[in-house]
Amino acid sequence: MRGRCCHYPGRMRPLAESMAALREIVATPAVSALAAAFQAEGHEFALVGGPVRDALLGYPVSDLDFTTSASPDETRAVVEGLTKQIWDVGREFGTIAAKVHGETVEITTYRADTYRDDSRKPDVAFGDSIEGDLVRRDFTINALALLLPEMRLVDVSGGVEDLLARRITTPGSPETSFTDDPLRMLRAARFASQLGFTVEPEVQAAMYEFSSRLEIISAERIRDELVKLLSTDDPVPGIRLLVETGLAELFLPELTALLETQDDHGRHKDVYEHSLTVLRQAIELELERREPSTAGPDVVLRLASLLHDIGKPATRRFERGGVTFHHHDVVGAKLAKKRLRELRFDNDTIKRVARLVELHLRFFGYSDQQWTDSAVRRYVRDAGEELERLHILTRADVTTRNRRKAERLQHAYDDIERRIDELAEAEELAAVRPELDGEQIMAVLGLPPGPEVGRAYKFLLELRLDEGPIGEEAAAERLRAWFADGSG
Known part of the structure; x- marks a missing residue:
């Protein structure tokens, strides 16, 4: 759809430009069809999180994430009216993925889940409002939604203000946020590098206090966040944050x-x-x-x-x-x-x-x-x-x-x-290879396949590296001399 580059402008564009960019996204065949289909069935439907943030920052949007009041079964029923390409890979977490008009989209039912102290997976609970869904998200700058098709921006925790101030903080207390999902601590470091934003002091303090909570997160999820951090234009601020908060010590x-x-x-x-x-x-x-x-x-x-x-x-x-x-x-x-x-x-x-x-x-x-x-x-x-x-x-x-x-x-x-x-x-x-291959070596020395052929191959490789190309005839002569000398 819109290609992702490596560089974030980092500063929020004027509101008129931002809304124009969002209208451009909403006007695409995939989004307009989805918005109309969910509205026809009486469900709320919204573009949410990263795509809204990126559009407000003037960054090209590539991944489309949506949230809805519809249950997973209701979501699937709506989407089946638009496409046959549907995946239930995230169904247990309320997510249905599909390809609509050539665009891959993910649609997730409003959530209100948390992690248990000893669990790597959340206890999935579906919510009943867009506001409740946004409050449980990782950071205020990602707790933004655009209700469709009416184009109403929902910002329950001051995410727009934080975009303007270039700061990373959580919708509720960071202690609650990081207890709910410890991987968010790594995401804070990644966004610090990706966006060039400052992580608020109380968030950094909570990262330090709750760093041991990361132990319940799988190695694969930690690896993926590390890769995302290293893939930013300047990973160093995020890496410093991970070291200073003690998180890096754990992985x-x-x-x-x-x-x-x-x-x-x-x-x-x-x-x-x-x-x-x-x-x-x-x-x-x-x-x-x-x-x-x-x-x-x-x-x-x-x-x-x-x-x-x-x-x-x-x-x-x-x-x-x-x-x-x-x-x-x-x-x-x-x-x-x-x-x-x-x-x-x-x-x-x-x-x-x-x-x-x-x-x-x-x-x-x-x-x-x-x-x-x-x-x-x-x-x-x-x-x-x-x-x-x-x-x-x-x-x-x-x-x-x-x-x-x-x-x-x-x-x-x-x-x-x-x-x-x-x-x-x-x-x-x-x-660089020896000038004689295995078949030629066996022919020159009259050998069957075996370890001696491997030793001869290594001799010829060293000869090639030391002297450069000398020709097959000279290589064969040197090989015979080496073998006759008993070195083989």
Whole structure:
């Protein structure tokens, strides 16, 4: 319908413009048909939450959420008169989804549910008024509804005023709100970054007080909120809020552990602040280098940037008046794997993030002694599909205030990228393989399939990386000599 961009204007547009934007949404075939159908059956029907907020802020609206006085069965009966594409996936929570005139919509019966102290799921109770439904929502800026088709804005808790003031607060007490649904605490952090708004002090205090309540929320829901936060233009304000309120300690303790490496004596840089700076710089480079066809933020890169130094607390040593973090890249990769598994990330994401964390130090030292072509080939081989992300992460990892050092590192990485491009053009470097495949190896050496063929393949790969392409005939000759020498 209307494409979602990454940037929020953040300031509420004039009311006349806002209402014009809302009328544009209401005039679409899907919304006008739904509004007329629910009105004909005597049910209240309203556009609610995020779409109303975004329209008031001048942000393109993509997801359409509606609320109604109709029960789920009544909602389904109304929608069946408009489309056959209906899903009951959220029926137990009062939500019916459908595709109407090409638009995917969700329609939820007025709600009044709460969480029990020991439950990850709410006790579902349906409400009887739009006002009651709005009061139970997470934040005042989302507790906004536009009743249709009459186009009446319902704001029961000062949401419009809070949009104007650029603040995040709850319709009722934050203590009640976060007790009802603890995930709202993570959403507060996400909206702080997404909108550039300030979370009110009493809300922050409640986040700190009720942080342990997050333990009843499933890892999957926490993961999804973390991904949404990292997908904003600037996740740092939200991340700071999560750390300061103690929430991050519950699901990302490796991040808060970086605070332990802060050094008041100036023996090394602040690893926590450094990590946040790297994340910001990586996002800037990501956006600069992103292909036009790329869809959405690079969550793998952003996770790796945030977590790249989480191995430092465990490896910090004080030696000869200084501080070392030997092997923090390897330790960090293991910690990243463990944490992302516990947050139920998919295996591909876990593998990619861990590989970037493991490799993020590999480049440093190139500026002191230029690598051989063989070393450059190995760098590309080891990075594999993560090479472009590794380029960005390594550049973003330079946060020194020493201008001369920063420029030297930038020039060094410019040089290695140039050499990679030159070698790639000459050798098809991105797909470095031995010049003989398994079948050819068996033919040259007269071997059946088995471990010896694998060892021969590895020998030829090392030869390829060390010397570049030498041709199949020379490769076969070197292979025979290696095998005759007993190395196989």
